[in-house]
Amino acid sequence: MDTNFQQIITMIKEKYGLDLVMLAFIQPAQLDYVLTWQYAAGNISDRFKRIVLQSGKGVAGSVFKSGKPMLVKNVTTEYPMKDLFNFPIVVSEKIKSFCALPLYQNHKVQGVILLGYRIEDAMTDVLYETIKKNMSTDVPGFYER
Amino acid sequence: MINHMPSQLIDCLLGMYEYSSEAIFFFGKDNKLLNLNPAAKEILEAGVLEEMLQGREKSICLSCKGYTSTEELVTCQSCYFLNPRQDFSSFQIYLETKGKGVLPYVASFHTIDQAEDTKVLILRNLTKQLETQELLFHNTTIKHIIKAQEDERKRISRELHDGVAQEILSSLVDIRVMKYLQDPADVSQKMKHIETSLTRLLDEIRNMSVELRPSSLDDLGIEAAFRSHFKWIEKNYGLIVHYSHKIQGKRFNNEIETVVYRVCQEAILNVLKYADVDEIFVHLYETENTLMLDIIDQGNGFDMSNRETKGTGLGLFGMKERAELVKGTFSITSSIGNGTKVHLEVPV
Known part of the structure; x- marks a missing residue:
C-alpha cells in the first residue's frame, strides 16, 4: 500500500483548519507490536518521534486499547493539572482542544489519528461528528467504526 | 531620672x-x-x-x-x-x-x-510555642502524606484492575472459546492471540514493578538503574537525558542509592511537568567522600519565592526530607527563564 500519509494529514490539517494532526501506527515487534507516532503536521517539537506508546497510556494508548474515539474539548478544564504530564504530546505540543480516533482495518485498531487545536474549545461537538463521519474517506484504506 | x-x-x-x-x-x-x-x-x-x-x-x-x-x-x-x-x-x-x-x-x-x-x-x-507550631505543621504534613499515600494506592489499584485483570480476563475468555473450536487453523489463531495478550500482560507487570521500584537499583546499583530509568523516560515522555557519571560502577549504601534515585526521579518529573524542555543533563559524581548529583535543565525555571504547583506540592519537600534522611543536602537554584538546577550532596 503506497499511501502518502504525510500528504493526507497535511490535507486534513488544512481542511479543518487544525493546528496539529498526528498519526500513529502499530509496528510489528517480536511477538508483540508497538504503537509509535509516524507522521505529524503542525508539530512544534520532534519529541513524538522518541515516544513508544504504551497500550492504555496517554491519548493514543487509550484510544488504541479501547478502540473508541475520544474528545477533549478543553484540556485546561477537563484534565486535572497533576495528571497532565501523563500526556506528554498534549503538553509539549501545547494542545488545548482535541479529538483522537481509532483507525480500523480488518476489525482491528491499526492506528490512531490525533487532531488538535492550540485554542481552548475549538474542537466542538459538531466538528467532531463531521470529522468522524469523513474519516474513512480522508484516510483511505482505514475506517472509523 | x-x-x-x-x-x-x-x-x-x-x-x-x-x-x-x-x-x-x-x-x-x-x-x-x-x-x-x-x-x-x-x-x-x-x-x-x-x-x-x-x-x-x-x-x-x-x-x-x-x-x-x-x-x-x-x-x-x-x-x-x-x-x-x-x-x-x-x-x-x-x-x-x-x-x-x-x-x-x-x-x-x-x-x-x-x-x-x-x-x-x-x-x-519559646519552647512551648514552638512545640505547638511544630505539632501543627506536623499534623498538616501528615494529612498531606496520608492523602498522597491513598492516591498512590488508588493509582496502583486502578492499574491492576484496568491493565492486568483486563488482560487476564481476555485471555481467559479466549481459552474458554478455544475448548469448543474444531478447526486447527482457528485454534492456532486463538493461540497466537493469547500469546500476544500474555506478552503484553508481562510487559505491563514488568513496567509497573520497575515503576514502583527498579530491581536494578538493588542488583546493579545506582549507575545502571539510572541508565535504564533514563531510557524509560525517553521512551515514555520523549525527553532526552544526557547522562554522565564518574563513579565507575561503585556501589553505595542501599539507603543512599535509594535517596539519590528517588530525588533524581522526582526532579525529572518536575522537569516534565514544568520546564517545557526536550533535554536535560544529569551528572553523577563523587568527590572526597561525597556523592553528588546534578540535574540541570534550560527550561522555564520558576520564581523560588512564589511557586505554583501542578500536583500535591509535596515533591520539593519530599526531596529535601529524603536528602536529610541520609544526612545529605539538597538545593535548587532557579529563576524564571533561566532553567533550573537541582543539586544533591550525600556523604558516603
Missing part, C-alpha cells in the same frame, strides 16, 4: 525585674554586662554566668548560639549585638541553657540610654 518617678512605679519595676519569668539583661558600654535578673541567672550555666559578671566583653556569646535571620535558622551574621541600629525589637535567638541544652528564645534588644549606651536584652522562653 528615678527621682521624678512615683515610688509606686519603681516598686512595680523592681518587682518585675525580680520576679518576672522573662530573663532581663542590662549591658553597658563595650557590651559588658551591668545587671541581670534572677530569671536570667536561672537559664545560664554557672561558668558562663561568672564570666559575664566579671565583665568580659561579648560574654553573651558564650551562651548565645545565634539568632534567626531571614536567611538562616541559626546565624551569627549581622549579630544583634554588633549592629544595634537594625530593628531588633523582636527576634529569635538560641541559647545554651543550664542543663537543658540549646533552646529557642524570643528576644528583644534595644538601647534604653543613648548617653550611657545602656542596652537591655529581654528573653522569653
Whole structure:
C-alpha cells in the first residue's frame, strides 16, 4: 500500500483548519507490536518521534486499547493539572482542544489519528461528528467504526 | 531620672525585674554586662554566668548560639549585638541553657540610654510555642502524606484492575472459546492471540514493578538503574537525558542509592511537568567522600519565592526530607527563564 500519509494529514490539517494532526501506527515487534507516532503536521517539537506508546497510556494508548474515539474539548478544564504530564504530546505540543480516533482495518485498531487545536474549545461537538463521519474517506484504506 | 518617678512605679519595676519569668539583661558600654535578673541567672550555666559578671566583653556569646535571620535558622551574621541600629525589637535567638541544652528564645534588644549606651536584652522562653507550631505543621504534613499515600494506592489499584485483570480476563475468555473450536487453523489463531495478550500482560507487570521500584537499583546499583530509568523516560515522555557519571560502577549504601534515585526521579518529573524542555543533563559524581548529583535543565525555571504547583506540592519537600534522611543536602537554584538546577550532596 503506497499511501502518502504525510500528504493526507497535511490535507486534513488544512481542511479543518487544525493546528496539529498526528498519526500513529502499530509496528510489528517480536511477538508483540508497538504503537509509535509516524507522521505529524503542525508539530512544534520532534519529541513524538522518541515516544513508544504504551497500550492504555496517554491519548493514543487509550484510544488504541479501547478502540473508541475520544474528545477533549478543553484540556485546561477537563484534565486535572497533576495528571497532565501523563500526556506528554498534549503538553509539549501545547494542545488545548482535541479529538483522537481509532483507525480500523480488518476489525482491528491499526492506528490512531490525533487532531488538535492550540485554542481552548475549538474542537466542538459538531466538528467532531463531521470529522468522524469523513474519516474513512480522508484516510483511505482505514475506517472509523 | 528615678527621682521624678512615683515610688509606686519603681516598686512595680523592681518587682518585675525580680520576679518576672522573662530573663532581663542590662549591658553597658563595650557590651559588658551591668545587671541581670534572677530569671536570667536561672537559664545560664554557672561558668558562663561568672564570666559575664566579671565583665568580659561579648560574654553573651558564650551562651548565645545565634539568632534567626531571614536567611538562616541559626546565624551569627549581622549579630544583634554588633549592629544595634537594625530593628531588633523582636527576634529569635538560641541559647545554651543550664542543663537543658540549646533552646529557642524570643528576644528583644534595644538601647534604653543613648548617653550611657545602656542596652537591655529581654528573653522569653519559646519552647512551648514552638512545640505547638511544630505539632501543627506536623499534623498538616501528615494529612498531606496520608492523602498522597491513598492516591498512590488508588493509582496502583486502578492499574491492576484496568491493565492486568483486563488482560487476564481476555485471555481467559479466549481459552474458554478455544475448548469448543474444531478447526486447527482457528485454534492456532486463538493461540497466537493469547500469546500476544500474555506478552503484553508481562510487559505491563514488568513496567509497573520497575515503576514502583527498579530491581536494578538493588542488583546493579545506582549507575545502571539510572541508565535504564533514563531510557524509560525517553521512551515514555520523549525527553532526552544526557547522562554522565564518574563513579565507575561503585556501589553505595542501599539507603543512599535509594535517596539519590528517588530525588533524581522526582526532579525529572518536575522537569516534565514544568520546564517545557526536550533535554536535560544529569551528572553523577563523587568527590572526597561525597556523592553528588546534578540535574540541570534550560527550561522555564520558576520564581523560588512564589511557586505554583501542578500536583500535591509535596515533591520539593519530599526531596529535601529524603536528602536529610541520609544526612545529605539538597538545593535548587532557579529563576524564571533561566532553567533550573537541582543539586544533591550525600556523604558516603
